[in-house]
Amino acid sequence: MFTGIVQGTAEVVAISEAEDFRSHVLRLSEPLRAGLEIGASVSHNGVCLTVTAIDGERVSFDLMRETLKVTNLGALQVGDRVNVERAARFGDEIGGHAMSGHVMGMAQIVDIESSPNNRRIWFLPPQELARFLFDKGYIGVDGTSLTIGRVESDPEVGAVRFCVDLIPETLARTVIAERVVGELVNLEIDPQTQAIVETVERVLAGRGH
Structure with a gap:
């Protein structure tokens, strides 16, 4: 883990x-x-x-x-x-969120908004993973635990996209500072979010919704 x-x-x-x-x-x-x-x-x-x-x-x-x-x-x-x-060891502080290291797909960087003290990056994920993305939910991007800032429909491509906001510490410690528009990053969906969404979907399907 x-x-x-x-x-x-x-x-x-x-x-x-x-x-x-x-x-x-x-x-x-x-x-x-x-x-x-x-x-x-x-x-x-x-x-x-x-x-x-x-x-x-x-x-x-x-x-x-x-x-x-x-x-x-x-x-x-x-x-x-x-x-x-x-790998985490028992007793280690969990400062991010639990991740398995099993990447579910790649997302393309479609926009980067920079300011003096932070950076916002927009990603276009595989659309089959879009149902697991929520505002303020967790996401693993190239192995970095991040909080989703916003999820929205991209009018240019007619698909769901999401953004994350990066502080200077994250930019200094990871390779995400080097990423440019068009590059691909690895995504891991928060396992708890995935389990909840899939459970709700099964329950609704069983009720005929």
Whole structure:
């Protein structure tokens, strides 16, 4: 389990490709790799990956076909950076919200509004996920626990979009500060919201509504 409180960013320093398979190597700082062992779970842009090798500051991970298909990790190149969070431990403070590290899809950045002390980013999510989005609800964006500012219909594309507001601390600690219009981010829906919505839908369907 993860909390969505990104602990830092790490550079991709090597990538090896195979058919429907990829391995990549991150350069992790000492605080991020303290106590890290092979088999441990680490979130990369919100995707739970397993440590496969450790060579000093270079830590390796494997990415399977499904991961490459539904997340933005398959588009990474050497030199890119990713948000990193180590798996939560019992007794840790949960500063964000509970996240599984199982990305449900990608959203495209469609607009960025900047001001001196914050930034608002608008996203166009997969429309099948729109029913889980609510004003002031939780959302995982590239592994960062964020609060949805507003959900609305985008008149230009006739689809639902949503925004988040980012404070300087979030911009300083995560890769979201580097994102530009047109890029894709990983989304994880708040599991509690998903469970509530799907339960209500089943109840209503059972009543014939």
